Amino acid sequence: MVQRADSGTASRAGAAFRWAGRARGGDAEGRPGNRSAWVRGRVLAALAVLTAALLVCHGVVADLAGGPGSLLETFLPWLGLVAVLLLGLALLRRSAVALVALLLPVTAWTYLFGGLLLPGDGPGADELLVVQHNVSDENTDPAATARALADAEPDLIALEELVPPALTVYEKTLAPDYPYHAVRGTVGLWSKHPMSSTRLLDIRPRGIAEGWSRGLRTVVHTPRGEVAAYVAHLPSVRIGASGLASARRDESAGLLGEAVAAEKVRRVILLGDLNSTVDDHGLAPLTSRMNTARRGFALSFPAAFPVTRIDQVMARSATVGHIRTLPATGSDHLPVAARITLD
Structure with missing residues (x-):
């Protein structure tokens, strides 16, 4: 009798243990592997x-x-x-x-x-097609690069890292289709429409030598009216032992943002290698004042395996529609093309 009682007690205890195990999410034996x-x-x-x-x-x-x-x-x-x-x-x-x-x-x-990810709208009659490209100062075939950009038939072509003698090649190759152009330092703009009031844009951070010239401002006289066009190449960002060195880029972006804010022409287009994405807080002086592309990722850098877009098209009193990349050239960047509707 004692043995049967002990057996019943053990049986009830075992059942309680199995029930508790299932309640905790385990199996019938209380093991956690079947939670x-x-x-x-x-x-x-x-x-x-x-x-x-x-x-x-x-x-x-x-x-x-x-x-x-x-x-x-x-x-x-x-x-x-x-x-x-x-x-x-x-x-x-x-x-x-x-x-x-x-x-x-x-x-x-x-x-x-x-x-x-949504597809862009079809081309409109009131749109400008613009192309932005850092052509690389190590580009071994500037003529082919210029022809590839012209084949897209944009209204405006903005280029960075223009160095002699490649600059002469770009000017000669683009001249038949783009009779108007302006170059300041290492940046330039080619246009199908007349330009005026071109000047150097000083976006040089403190501590950079006088010869550093990476910005220009001009007025493009389009069929829809005047547009102030800015071309800029912001300082590069470096990753080192102390972290991400972006202070000079951010300072240059601030100077560029101040220039846009002071611009008297209502419509503004900014084209450039900004060494930053539109999500980066370092571009806040610009993205707070201008709109960016509504459609398209257009990852542009590095050209061999693009993982980010640091080549940007922005606008004020105008809408940047779909942005896309063009085929690779001799640069380490891919060209980007965007359609802009003037408000």
């Missing part, structure tokens, strides 16, 4: 929330020492791939909580970049 879908993948869920936070609050990172914010914002769209990777892992783990958490980065990414 509930709402318990598995909590680390993946946390990573999904972190990804969403970086997408939505990337500006907060901008204030941290070492400049990680600028680096994050340069590659911000690629956080979408992180969400895709987490989705695959969540499906593999059969984690419901991770799948629900992934709605956060997917929604944030779609809000920020989803519109860029």
Whole structure:
């Protein structure tokens, strides 16, 4: 009798242990390997929330020492791939909580970049087609580069890193289709329409020698009226042991933003290698005053495997429509072309 009682007690205790194990999300023996879908993948869920936070609050990172914010914002769209990777892992783990958490980065990414995936409208009668290209001071075939850009038949072509003797080649090759052009320092603009009031644009950061000249401003007389056109090449960003060195680029962007703010001509177009993406807080002096492309990613750098667009087209009192890349030239950048509707 004692043995049977002990056996019944053990049986009831074993049943209670198995029930408790299932309640905790384990298997019948209380092992954690078969946990509930709402318990598995909590680390993946946390990573999904972190990804969403970086997408939505990337500006907060901008204030941290070492400049990680600028680096994050340069590659911000690629956080979408992180969400895709987490989705695959969540499906593999059969984690419901991770799948629900992934709605956060997917929604944030779609809000920020989803519109860029939509197709652009067809060309309009009142549009200007513009091309922006850093042609590279090491380009071994400037004539072929010039012909490739002209084949796109844009109204305006902005070029950076113009150095002799390549500059002479660009001028000669583009002259038949672009009778108007202006060059200041290492930047230039070619136009099908007359230009006037061209001047050097001083965007030189402190500590840079006098010979540094990477900006110009001119007025283009289009069939729809005057447009102030700016061409700029901002300083490069360097990644070192102390972090991301973007101070000179940011200072130059500030000077350029002040020039745009003081511009008397209502319509303004900015074309240039800004060494920054439109999501980068370093370009806030410009993006706060001008609009950017509504359609298209147009990743332009490096040409061999483009991962970011640092070649920009912006406008004030005008709308930048679809932006796209053109075929590779002899440069380490891809050319970008955009359609601009004058308001």
